[in-house]
Amino acid sequence: MFEATEGFQLGPANVPISLIAVVMGLAIFLLWIKKGEREQSHQADRFRDLLFSSLFVALLVYKFWPFVENYGQLSVKPSQLLLYSGGAYGWEAAMISGVLWFTYGGIRRKLSLWLTVEWLLLGFVSVRVASSLLLKKVGMPTDWWGWTVQGQVYVPMNLLEGVGYLLLVGVYAWVRGQHGVKSGEDHSHHMTDGIITTNAVDASQFHKERAALLLVGVGLLTLLLTLGETGRNAVIWGNWTLAELCGFVAIIIGGLLLLYPIRYKKVDN
Amino acid sequence: MKIRTVLILVVLFAAVLFAMMKQNPAPESDQAFPTLPEVNYQAPVFELNDLMGKPFALTKGKPVLLNFWATWCPPCKAETPDLVAVSEAYGDQVTFIGVNVTTQDTMEDVRRFAADYQVSYPIVLDETGEVTKQYRVSAMPTSFVLDAQGVIVYKKVGPMTAAEMKRIIDPLLTRGGS
Numbered sequence: 092m093f094e095a096t097e098g099f100q101l102g103p104a105n106v107p108i109s110l111i112a113v114v115m116g117l118a119i120f121l122l123w124i125k126k127g128e129r130e131q132s133h134q135a136d137r138f139r140d141l142l143f144s145s146l147f148v149a150l151l152v153y154k155f156w157p158f159v160e161n162y163g164q165l166s167v168k169p170s171q172l173l174l175y176s177g178g179a180y181g182w183e184a185a186m187i188s189g190v191l192w193f194t195y196g197g198i199r200r201k202l203s204l205w206l207t208v209e210w211l212l213l214g215f216v217s218v219r220v221a222s223s224l225l226l227k228k229v230g231m232p233t234d235w236w237g238w239t240v241q242g243q244v245y246v247p248m249n250l251l252e253g254v255g256y257l258l259l260v261g262v263y264a265w266v267r268g269q270h271g272v273k274s275g276e277d278h279s280h281h282m283t284d285g286i287i288t289t290n291a292v293d294a295s296q297f298h299k300e301r302a303a304l305l306l307v308g309v310g311l312l313t314l315l316l317t318l319g320e321t322g323r324n325a326v327i328w329g330n331w332t333l334a335e336l337c338g339f340v341a342i343i344i345g346g347l348l349l350l351y352p353i354r355y356k357k358v359d360n
Numbered sequence: 361m362k363i364r365t366v367l368i369l370v371v372l373f374a375a376v377l378f379a380m381m382k383q384n385p386a387p388e389s390d391q392a393f394p395t396l397p398e399v400n401y402q403a404p405v406f407e408l409n410d411l412m413g414k415p416f417a418l419t420k421g422k423p424v425l426l427n428f429w430a431t432w433c434p435p436c437k438a439e440t441p442d443l444v445a446v447s448e449a450y451g452d453q454v455t456f457i458g459v460n461v462t463t464q465d466t467m468e469d470v471r472r473f474a475a476d477y478q479v480s481y482p483i484v485l486d487e488t489g490e491v492t493k494q495y496r497v498s499a500m501p502t503s504f505v506l507d508a509q510g511v512i513v514y515k516k517v518g519p520m521t522a523a524e525m526k527r528i529i530d531p532l533l534t535r536g537g538s
Contacts, residue, residue, distance in 0.1 A: 095398050098498060105498040160523050174435040174519055179527040229394045240394045307371060314378055320400075330382050342375040349368045 092227050092249075112225040116218030123217075124210065134203060138210055141196040149189030156181040205298035212305035213263075216256050223253035230319040246319045255315070259308040266304055270297040299348060306345030313338030397495040399515055403506045406491045408459070408484035411471065416457075416484045423532040424455045424506040425525065428492060431460075431469040433500045439519035440477045446525045447481045454529055456481035461500065463489040507532050 098107040121142075124135045157175035158165050165172055197207055229238045230246035237244045313334050327333050395402040403426070407417040418424065427443060429436040447456035460470050462485045474483055486492050495504065498517075505514040505528045514528045 094496075095396070097496075100498075157521055161521055171438055174438050175521060176518060177516070177524070178521050179523040181524075229396075232394075240396065243394070245394050307368075310375070311371065314375070335378075335382065339375055339379055342371060346368050346372040346375070350365065 093225055095226050095228065108225055109222065112222040113218050115225070116221030117214060119221065120214045120217035123213075131206065134206060137200045137202055138207060141193055141200065141202070142214070144196065145189045145193040148192040149185040152188040153177055153181050153185035156184050159184070203295060203298065205295050205302050208302040209298045209305065212302060212309060215309065216259060216263075216305065220253060220256045220260070223249040223256065228252070248316065248319055251319060252312070252316055255312040259305070259312065262308065263301060263305060266301060270301070303345045303348035306341045307349065308345075310338040310341030310343075310345060313341070393511070397504070397512065397515075399512050401512055403504060403510050403512050404491075404494045405510070406494065408486055408491060410482050410484050411474065416482055418457070418510075419455075420508060420510040422453065422455055422508050423529055424457060424504075424510075425529065426457050426459060426495075426504040426506065428459045428461060428486075428495065428497045428500055428502045430465050430500050431473040432465070435519040436501045437477075439501055440473075440479065442520070442522040442525065443481070444477060444479055446522050446529075450529065450533075453533055458483040459491060460485050461489065461492050461497070462487045463492070505529065505532070 093108045095109065098105045099111070100106075121139055124131075124139065128135050154176045155172065157178040158172055160178040160180070161175075165175070196202075197204075226249055227238055227247075228249040229240055230248040230251075232243055233246050234244070237247045239245075317332065317335050317338070328336060331339075393402045395404050397404060403418065403424075405418050407415050410416045418426070425443075425447075427439075429440075443456060443458070447454070450456075458479065458481060460483055462470065467485075470483065470485065473479075495502070501519055503514075503516045503520055504512050505525075507513050513532065516524070
């Protein structure tokens with residue numbers, strides 16, 4: 092396991108482990124989509140292409156954002172753009188651009204809404220698992236077992252996070268299995284009875300339910316993990332940190348979505 | 361009522377309870393916080409000599425912008441005029457410290473650089489490279505912004521623009537440096 096600040100030296104460039112963890116998490120997730128979602132291969136191809144293009148758009152905006160913020164200075168010396176990236180609002184601009192590009196592309200390429208949300212959340216979980224397994228993160232001081240920094244033992248936040256997210260993956264896999272059984276039952280019922288109209292499970296409802304489950308899980312873990320953190324995260328609204336606010340909103344949205352039961356769609360044969 | 365519905369309502373209730381607890385500000389804690397050169401951790405303390413040979417220590421009490429740099433580094437040259445301008449704009453409200461990685465520089469070059477760019481904030485010399493190692497600086501320039509309690513609130517590898525510096529420092533001043 093590596094320290095948060097460590098990186099690999101590749102010639103003149105230093106590649107941070109945090110970046111390697113993100114790439115690893117994404118690679119595992121995309122491999123799973125390719126192998127585990129064969130019946131959705133067309134959607135998976137479109138999703139992967141769109142994900143990469145959105146990341147590229149976000150990267151471009153991040154790189155060139157200083158030009159927008161400091162137009163006067165950088166238009167006189169455009170070569171300085173090689174040195175700068177980000178700027179004051181670079182992250183926000185990059186994220187908004189990436190999300191807008193993804194949304195536009197998703198609508199244009201007719202990506203299934205709930206399947207896309209489910210995959211996005213799974214991708215996030217995959218990246219979090221990879222990061223928690225690769226990078227050490229310490230929380231509050233503790234008398235129990237944990238990471239020792241300069242003689243003091245601290246809560247091993249990354250391990251707790253890893254265990255939490257792996258549990259979430261386990262629950263997700265179980266629910267997915269249940270959905271598979273239900274879908275199969277309905278199908279066999281339809282085939283044996285040979286009736287003209289039957290209740291077939293709408294696949295998008297399963298994706299919606301699994302996306303909602305992931306939302307609640309991610310939100311719950313985010314809130315629980317903030318309890319063990321150093322407590323030094325910057326507040327952005329009232330007494331809320333960004334992580335707490337996102338976690339709370341995710342639980343509320345996911346919980347409300349889960350409260351709606353799966354709807355069966357009438358299918359005429 | 362189904363078990364599933366009960367579980368969802370419990371989770372929602374817990375989230376709302378958490379939200380209600382957040383209405384009260386968390387009490388200031390005096391617990392030990394880990395010292396690491398990363399955001400949300402306590403910044404490692406150090407004492408180095410300045411250009412006059414006088415010891416200069418990193419202290420708490422007001423926000424600090426810590427900038428690791430070298431004279432041969434082009435992004436450092438691009439960034440320095442902004443650092444000088446912003447440090448002068450904030451005056452005594454914020455401490456700007458330029459940590460020269462002297463293991464990769466010469467004293468003569470450092471003095472010439474400081475004179476050429478009219479650097480008005482303190483420049484300290486990391487002659488052994490210990491502080492650079494302590495802060496795990498792998499590329500230059502690297503900047504850290506610390507709040508008044510010495511907690512790192514921002515880290516940037518690469519040059520910062522003046523707008524970027526102000527965006528990070530202004531909230532630290534409005535909330536009393538904490």
